[in-house]
Amino acid sequence: MKDDDKLLQEAKEAFERAQDNDGVNYQLALDDMCFARLGDQWSDEDRKVRDVEGRPCLTVNKLPAFTRQVVNDARLNKPSITTHPVDSQSDPDTAAVINGLIRNIETVSSADTAYLTALASACDGGLGYFRITMDYAYDDVFDMDIQIERVKNPLTVHGDPHSTSLDGSDWNSAFVSEWIPNERFKKDYPNATLSDWEDSYDESWQQKDEVRVAEYWKRVEVERKVVMLTDGTIMEREQFDAQEALFLTAGFQVVRERTAQSYKVTQYIITGEEVLETNDWPGKYIPIVPVYGEEVAVEGRTYYKSLIRDAKDSQKLYNFFRSAQAESVVLGTKSPWLGPVGAFDTDSDKWGTANTENHAYLEFDGPIPPQRINPPAVNMAAVQEALTANDEIKAVIGMHDASLGARSNEVSGRAIMVRQREGDISTFHFMDNLSKSIRQGGRILVDLIPKVYDKPRMIRVLGQEEESENVQINKRFNAKGEDKIYDLTTGKYDVTVRSGPSFTSKREEAATQMIELLRNFPQAAPVIGDLLAKNLDWPGADEIAKRLKS
Known part of the structure; x- marks a missing residue:
């Protein structure tokens, strides 16, 4: 109980610091969003005077068109996450599976909505967010899946006030809070304490009919033991100790050991009165990613400007x-x-x-x-x-x-x-900041995948053309006469993000240029006929391509 009281006091102090740090930016963001999206473009005094005098008080809002231009350009040139093997334990085939898994996570989660909501918030108010969560794959299994979710209201998120990165990769604390009615709070947390509002002196956490429930994310630096086995495999000491007999029977022994620096992330669900939940997060990053507008640093404070300010x-x-x-x-x-x-x-x-x-x-x-x-x-x-x-x-x-x-x-x-x-070019910094944030989202996914998809199972992956395939991971299988294994728990992978037209747009453009080539050089038809058919948007185009190729 004393530990909870200490944690609660720490969280409330951290929340106050985060609110103070974000106060100016969030007030400016709120003003910008009301101005640009709600058309609140006249002062109350001017509007009242004009109403009394019967004079027109028009609002011809031209600003949303500029925001839509930037956001819809991002729709047409969606940044895509790509992973690359970077050490001897990773391989291009497994990287391709991870890429397909990430595409499937994005598709199932409607990640494009999360990205574009964050970008629209950055254009309208100077900042937006998306987040990464986990949930059970199905109601009747224990396998977990990763999801990407949008943050509808960016003003509910408070990042680390000491952060200097543009993508939130160095956050050591974060809050996501919301005010919920007392009745809903009692339903969601029947065993929680809800003190009388008149006895509460902290209006930042409780009001007459509402209570603030916050996610407090905390990241601390920890030390962990890492060992190398005789075959070159590197793993944590705890993982080796848990299966030591199995490794020794197979002839694997520890040849090297060292202490490595890492991070531990914990999520606490809190109110102003108590800690409701404590959840360990398997990754090393806080899974909330900011998307900022134009960044301006003046006299030790950082301001984030919207497109329309x-x-x-x-x-x-x-x-x-x-x-x-x-x-x-x-x-x-x-x-x-x-x-x-x-x-x-x-x-x-x-x-x-x-x-x-x-x-x-x-x-x-x-x-x-x-x-x-x-x-x-x-x-x-x-x-x-x-x-x-x-x-x-x-x-x-x-x-x-x-x-x-x-x-x-x-x-x-x-x-x-x-x-x-x-x-x-004049608005490219918004798209560039989104790409940086999506890259950080990719790092979080690559960090989580070995810990979430750590057992033999079948997963669905998507190709560049969104064709789906079921793939066996973390277990040897026979594919076309050879043994293969896609081990997602080993190896290191780097993340890059590329922006450009979707694969469908590229395919249509390729087909158009191939047709133009054949008009000027008909002799190329036997050589590229199957490729042209493959790129045409026809039912059965792939079958036509196969017949032409044969």
């Missing part, structure tokens, strides 16, 4: 001058009537609404008929200022009409592509 003032100006134009047009339809004194006495009720309502006829007194005053001309200064503000939004973000698919002053296709490339 610097364009907010230009957006406000655009709203103001578009509202001024609308107001000018509306007032033009309400221009008053001008006439001599007494001209409106006979039909005063109708004349009182003549500038806002339509009447079949209007009677007047005297020989001179009233004249309607010409409405004021549209304020061209307001029109010009709105156009200027519109151009400033694009200039500040760095994405021009060609990047947004609109016609501009570029005439040739080459000029359009150059302007589009300028827009891609």
Whole structure:
């Protein structure tokens, strides 16, 4: 109990430090998201004054189009994780199986949704997150599978305030917290203590009808014994001791031993009152990955800027001058009537609404008929200022009409592509940060796979064309007359991330270029006919390719 009290105090102090460190960034992120996504672009005071005066208060929100451009570009050029063998105990065939397993994990988990949600949050608010979890493969088995999940609300995550990495690889602490109603808390944790709100002095953890439940992730450096066997196999001393008799019977002995530095990660589920759960995590990384926007370090503090933050003032100006134009047009339809004194006495009720309502006829007194005053001309200064503000939004973000698919002053296709490339380059740091974060996600997966997929079992792997195959791992099997084994528990693998069109897009492009080649050089048809058929998006294309090849 004393250990729990000590841990709880440590966690609350760490949570307070993390909140203080993230406070400015999270407030700016919240303001940016409300501004860009919810259209909260007028101050309450200005909106109230305009409502009272009956003046237009328009919000013509141009910012989501820029965010969608970056996010949808990531959809078309999805970063893909690739592993490579780096030591003598790893091999390219096993690396291919790990690549297929990672593709399957991403597909089953809808990882693209997790990645794109994090990127959209980074574009709108300056930061986003995705996370990696584990769960049982099926209801009736004990095998575990790895999953990639999105973090819908990035403001619920607090990373290590002492971190200096852009991908969270050096995090030693992290929090994921949420406020849940008291009734749900009692249902989820029936044995937990829920103190009376009036007796609680910590409003950071408990409110009248809600209680904060937080995941406290903690990583500490530990020492572990590593041994080398006579066949060159390297493993932890604990693993060898557990099966020492088996190894000795097989003739394997320890030839070298050393102490290595490693990390132990633990997840605690806590409230402000107690530790609800303690879960050991098998990996050496905290499985939460940040995706940041533009990073700016000033006087010891790090700020993360969204894509649209610097364009907010230009957006406000655009709203103001578009509202001024609308107001000018509306007032033009309400221009008053001008006439001599007494001209409106006979039909005063109708004349009182003549500038806002339509009447079949209007009677007047005297020989001179009233004249309607010409409405004021549209304020061209307001029109010009709105156009200027519109151009400033694009200039500040760095994405021009060609990047947004609109016609501009570029005439040739080459000029359009150059302007589009300028827009891609000006926002490329968002895509690059996503790639770095996905690479860290790949490291976490490669670190977890030997510990989660550590027993003989059948797994599904996916190829580049998303064709599935069941593969036996961690057990010898006969494949086409030769013994093979895909041992995922041994060897070291490095991770790289490549961004580019999907394999389907590449295949379609290859087919188009092959057809163009055959038009100019028909003699190549017998040589590449099967490859062309394989790349065509037809039912039975693979079968046609086989027949052409034979």
